[in-house]
């Protein structure tokens with residue numbers, strides 16, 4: 001690979017982080033043998049800077065980079081960096097396509113995450129690599145944990161810029177752990193209510209042809225119909241779809257709009273879940289959920305209050321407490337304010353990769369102009385990296 005360093009390396013290399021700004025010596029324990037720097041810290045940082053930025057060294061091939069991150073992951077270094085920072089931005093990697101991104105992400109040694117009931121359409125492009133949310137460029141994606149509205153969510157999320165936007169298009173990230181801590185200081189009664197009641201989400205999946213890509217959302221067949229054959233009758237299709245939904249033990253569902261033109265019907269799935277979950281690696285509590293994104297979407301669509309119907313008459317409520325009672329808007333406004341105060345905006349250069357500890361970090365998307373293409377790769381924890 002040609003030299004692809006885009007940022008001037010600074011003196012702090014990954015294996016000398018122990019000497020910089022109070023970072024723990026445990027960062028460097030397994031990585032002290034002399035070697036040309038593969039990844040360099042790009043700027044001064046503190047123990048919890050968000051994200052930690054690392055840039056590729058000079059003349060490092062993709063194979064060498066992959067071997068290095070594989071070792072950093074298996075020795076626990078990546079995990080320790082994530083425990084402190086929550087997110088790592090790999091700059092100047094120069095990855096040219098989905099296949100190269102896949103090789104890089106696979107090198108960390110984690111297990112591919114299987115989507116179950118994904119409400120957002122993604123197109124698969126390489127091993128465990130798909131397009132990120134394909135929504136329109138004018139529409140922000142509000143802060144959320146990936147699959148925070150499901151009991152089945154990935155431990156790690158990579159984003160890769162196949163092409164960068166002309167303007168905007170940043171990925172905002174904020175700490176779910178810090179958000180919990182700030183809410184505990186400022187409105188502990190909200191956290192008490194959340195812990196006691198949990199939250200309820202609803203997701204609507206229209207019955208559309210499997211190949212329909214007219215909306216960024218998914219349909220019944222795209223989300224839950226992978227076992228359904230074109231030759232299956234309605235009852236068989238429905239039972240296969242329900243078997244797939246049952247894989248999420250917290251889900252309930254109902255079929256709607258059944259008619260002679262739509263014998264299967266559209267599907268509405270409900271999830272009752274905790275909104276606060278323990279971040280195992282640090283033992284800290286995290287505000288892990290999709291409450292804020294649901295709230296801001298409902299606010300945008302003027303569906304914050306009963307009967308929660310948008311202009312087209314569709315039921316689009318914010319997240320509710322699991323007993324069906326509303327979450328007070330002032331609590332959610334405070335949460336939005338804290339996110340805005342604590343978030344970082346990640347700007348994209350083509351070839352860069354952002355790695356998130358999904359449990360610890362929420363992400364979103366800013367509107368953009370130009371040809372922004374982000375790919376995503378989702379992974380579960382492997383036994384070795386725990």
Ligand SMILES: [Fe+2]
Nearest residue numbers: 144145146363
């Ligand atoms: Fe997401």
